[in-house]
Amino acid sequence: MTDSLQQHLVVTVIGDIIADELARMRPAESEHWKRRQWHDDDTLVAKHKSTKDSGEDEVAVDSLERLALAGRVVQFFHMGDSGVEDYLLRRNTLSEWAEVILKSRQVHTQNLTVTTSGSTGQPKACEHSWSALVEEVKDFVRIFENDYELSPARVVALVPSHHIYGFLFTVLLPHLIDAPVLRGFKAYSHVRNGGLRAGDVVVGFPELLTQLSSEMLPLPPGVLFISSAGACPASTFHQLYSIGAARVVEIYGSSETAGIGYRSKPESNYRLLSRWRRNTENSQQLIDRQTKGIFEIPDNTQWHAECEFHVAGRVDKAVSVRGINVFPNHIAKYLRQHPAIADATVRPMRPDEGHGLKAFVVLHESLSETITEQSVQTWLSSNLSTAEIPERINFGNQLPRNSMGKAQDWNLDNSPTGKPLS
The missing domain is CATH 3.30.300.30 (ANL, C-terminal domain)
Structure with a gap:
């Protein structure tokens, strides 16, 4: 298997980027776009050419929206200055866009640029070396096979592919091990209704896994669950293990760093991935062993050994909602x-x-x-x-505070004392 992405996986990423951008530009249609499944023959058409008889594979966009969609794709696949990026505006189907992207990766760079959620203002662009991402996923495959004695055979994706976590485990992992992928409602249905099988890797996030863990049927042997984008509750770990999960792996990382560490028990410390070493001069920093680059850890961490740490709280005060940091x-x-x-x-x-x-x-x-x-x-x-x-x-009439004047929590069932609720 080469490190050059397969076209059908590129189409998946394009679709998720388009869905994310259309949800941003058309907030009232947000849920529609995020539920949509994308295919090779999905086509971007000009709004003035769209008709009532347009098929489900046509997406009507105006000229400014098309520019924004192409811009996001160019940014993600690091296509600027490739010399072929303008062809995105001359092509219409997702498969044609994928061909342009693959050509760019041949002549320019394979590096990727993901963005943060932008909840603090402008989204932050985070460039990643393709070789570093490949090595991280290969590292995890070694961990799964050698440490956990599990051989991933199919990926069940419950997260979008254009964020760093989703890209690593629902695009790059199946690409490197040549495994099929289930996505969207089909993936959700398989997890909830007993469709999992040995060798499945379920890629989710804490809130969804918490919900599903109480609804799922007993699992077959050899099913691996991966969680990231926020702390997974201990009760969710224990519930998944109680119904037969072979291993539940929580991955700690960020858009800036990709994966940093992992653990398979909620009471355990995270173990540092082989890419990193701790900066002994600053416990809140990591050093990339290959590039010697220095990266900030997004949370307050306490180190218990050279390669083990636990997280004591976020520096940026973010929380995870449906797998998105806000x-x-x-x-x-x-x-x-x-x-x-x-x-x-x-x-x-x-x-x-x-x-x-x-x-x-x-x-x-x-x-x-x-x-x-x-x-x-x-x-x-x-x-x-x-x-x-x-x-x-x-x-x-005033924000909730305790007797010492400090901000405190409130109950949702309290009767409002200001203007009425709807």
Whole structure:
């Protein structure tokens, strides 16, 4: 198997990038685009040429949207200055776009650039060496086969492919081991309804795996679960093991670094991947053994050995919602820009409340109009992603604080003391 990507995997990544960009540009259609499955013959057509009889394989976009979609693809596959990137604007099907991308990778570079969620403002572009990503996945294959005595045979993808974690394990892993991939609702159905088989690698994120673990049937031998994009609850680990998981592997990393460490028990420390060594002069930094480049660790870490550490809390205060890192402080800051809102705070829901975010809002005293939970959520949807929009909003005369004046949590079932909820 060569390190040059297979075309059908490139099509998958293109589709996920297009879905992500269309969801950003058309917030009201966000869920539609993120549920869509993409194929080689899916075609981008000009909106003015779209008709009621257009097939399901046609996606109508205007000229500015097409430019934005091509720009995202050029950025991800690091096609700038390749000399072939302009051909994306002259081709229409995803398979034709994939051909242009593969040509660019032959004549220019195979490196990739993923972006962070952008929840703190502008998304951050993070370039990755193709050879480093390949070596990381090969490292994990060795860990799976040698340490865990598992041979991956099929990938069941519950995450999109254009984020670094999804790319590594739902694109690069099946590419390197020549394994088939299940995606979308078909993948979800196989996990939930007893369709898994020995050799399956289920690639998920904490919230979804937590939900599925209580609904799944007993597992056949040899099923491996991988989780990332946030801390996986210990109870989810134990539940997956109780129904027969051969191994549950939690991977720690970031968009900037790709994988950093891994563990297969919630009470264990993370073990550092072979690519990295700890910077002895700064415990919050890693050094790439090959390039000698220095990378910041996104969380506060405590080291217990040269290659073992545990995470003591995020530096950037991000939380994971449906596998996407979002920043409550940034969302609260954005809420305060609403003309009716005087102050706001945002927190992740407690496990007994749900899996998203909640907000507490204080309205201006002089406000005469009625502001509802739904109207605030609709206002937020014009600029924030679905994962960033609080699922519940409480209203009150002041933000929740304890007797010492410090911010504290609140219950969702409290009766609001400000303007009425919808």
